[in-house]
Amino acid sequence: MTPVRFAPEAVRTPFVEAPAEAIANAPLPGTRLWWLALAVPTSVPAPAPGQFAMITPPGALTAGLVLARPFSIARTWEEGGRRIFGILYTRVGRGTDLMTRSPREGWAVLAPLGRGFPLEGKGPAILVGGGRGTAPLVMLAEQLEARGRTVHFLVGARSRADFAGPAEMGAPLIRTRVWEATDDGSRGRRGRVLDLLAEEPELGAALTANGTTLHACGPHGLLAAVGNLGAAGGVPAYTSIEAHMACGTGICRSCVVPRPAGGPKPRPGANPDYLIACLEGPVVPAECVEWARDREAVASGSLVAES
């Protein structure tokens, strides 16, 4: 089995606090998902796949929202001398509700934050996204493809209303193979996204190829299942985790996720009991999380593929 890559230091890339303008902010047609394009100065460093941004919509404080909110960056490009962050989001709470009603001007961004997905690997990369968890995998697919790796992008959702793959997010992927599944069959194959690996011979072959890597983002139950799959097949599995987060910069120590006893050794000086999602993640090897004690994984347990 390929040894787990987990950087010994929680390296902090330089991040910048910057004003932003929403040059696009609209629902993706036929879905509950929204696509937001935020323009920031190019003084904000370009994010790596899997990194995230803390976003504050205009009027947040007046609306009683004191914290910024973390979002993974689905795509990034330059346009008109500015850097653009493409963000996928759903209206799930007060903050995202405000975002859907926000004007173009007056947003604020803190980015890029956290540690993203490793890009190295000699074999194919299998990307597994559940719901809006597909977002950071889009930039990942773009960069893996550019490195010449074979990419299988599994896009899963409950139904077509929650479905967003790379095409929906406007990614010009050329060689990435996109596989689709929804729980109700309203888009792609009917069933759970991980069922694709068992049912599609080409994916089964990719999973057992030499040098394959798994990359996943979505409900923690799905991440746990991807972790199990990786462990069973000796395939490194990198998962992008979520947690209640206040600062995004490692200061507040809110966004902790339990580490397994006897799991991969934390870097020297790190908290031995908990991962700090914003600092050591959001992308971590799946075996660094004790999913059975993770509240989100337990809550989304129905998404764990039966085995």
Add this chain to the structure above:
Amino acid sequence: MIAAATMPDLTVRIGSLTLAGPVLVASGTYGYGDEFGDRYALATLGGIVTKTVTLKPRAGNPPHRMVETPSGMLNSIGLENVGLKVFREKKLPKLAAEVPTAIIASIGGETPGELVRLMRALESAPCAAYEINFSCPNVAKGGARFWADTRRLESTTKKLRALTARPLIAKLTPNATDPSALARACEAGGADAVSLVNTFVGTAIDLATRTFVLGRATGGLSGPAIKPLALAQVHEVSGAVAIPVVGMGGIVTATDALEFIVAGASCVQVGTANFARPDAPMRVAAGVAAWCRAQGVTRLSDLVRTVTTWSPA
């Protein structure tokens, strides 16, 4: 020359220490001050209060540790910190070398003896003052309840006073029936200042699962939601003691900070606002200076506790 003449005196005296300005960052909201490096103009701050350090490293409370609430947030971090050894040998020296403002070490203990040991160990380390965390709401031992005892506060402050010439700031809980009594006990014990408020105990419930959102059920409420409560306590306590009061509780803007000062605070700390905008304390500091200039205030200390009840002329 005119500019110099109109530049207000914003310095603040706490014991033997003179702070360059009236805006500090609250413990636990700026890490060890090193996270942002030189990216922000930390020199405009009066000081940085570091994350509370305890004798041993602490892993902190189980998740969830934080939930946003209307105009505020609940936290239940549980004093996660690197412990005395790393703090003294790595964090403080780095801070002192790199950060151009006063470093105030926040210390927390489960017993008076632990605080004594911490302070003994830190006396040879580079910091300008101590803030004694007598008020963490999120730990089983040595938290706000334990320290909300006037005799214990006074005797412990006395012990610490005997160990150091550095200024001692006692951070108090707002979850007590008589905050002024706690402040007077610290003053009697020899504290140079009291800081308040720490967070208010609160909780949040997930109705769908009928579980507490926070892993440890309750947490501490901070942010603009508590500003009116904090202002009232700062005003009350500043009338009960002669030592300076360091005010905090939901400060986001310079206006908030100035309200605390006229209520009775000699200086203020910005906390929760730092999470959303790391440059929040610097904005507040700049705003306070600009307001003083615009109002012709020559000495910030002249503003302290100048609030009055309105009455017809």
